[in-house]
Amino acid sequence: MAEILLEWRPQYRINSAYLATLMPRFYVNDTFAINDRATFVIAGHVVEGQLTDGMSVSIPFNATVNMMAQINRVEVVSRPNGDLVCLCIDCSVPDEIMLWEALKIKSRTIEIAMA
Numbered sequence: 142m143a144e145i146l147l148e149w150r151p152q153y154r155i156n157s158a159y160l161a162t163l164m165p166r167f168y169v170n171d172t173f174a175i176n177d178r179a180t181f182v183i184a185g186h187v188v189e190g191q192l193t194d195g196m197s198v199s200i201p202f203n204a205t206v207n208m209m210a211q212i213n214r215v216e217v218v219s220r221p222n223g224d225l226v227c228l229c230i231d232c233s234v235p236d237e238i239m240l241w242e243a244l245k246i247k248s249r250t251i252e253i254a255m256a
Contacts, residue, residue: 165190165253167198167228169246174238181241183228184218188250198228200244208244209254221233 146154164187166188173182183198192215215228 151214164255165192165196166250167192167226167253168250169248170225171247172242174242179232179234179235179238180213181230181238181245183230183251185222185227186226188198192226192228192253198230199252199254200246202244208240209243212253243250 167183168188169183170185170231172184174180177184192212194212194214196212197209198212202208208232209228211227213231214227217225218225218227230241232241
């Protein structure tokens with residue numbers, strides 16, 4: 142007679158509101174390109190959480206399509222009216238910078254995904 146091994150694994154459902162609390166959020170003040178370095182910069186401030194190099198920016202086009210890119214550097218620019226955090230995304234082709242610029246993500250809050 143063959144032995145049957147049963148294994149019980151509990152199923153966990155993660156509430157999307159709880160998941161959102163784990164993801165850093167970033168308010169975008171401005172965006173710009175540094176063309177000679179093929180870098181797109183998203184400048185603003187951290188709303189909640191912590192940001193590090195290697196995390197990913199996720200920008201929704203619509204309900205089903207997102208554009209994601211890895212944050213290559215997080216730089217802080219000191220200004221008299223407060224520090225500005227810059228998320229630097231290295232682009233492999235010039236058209237990628239144009240695509241980021243076309244998203245027009247100024248004056249909104251975006252989510253940052255863990256790497």
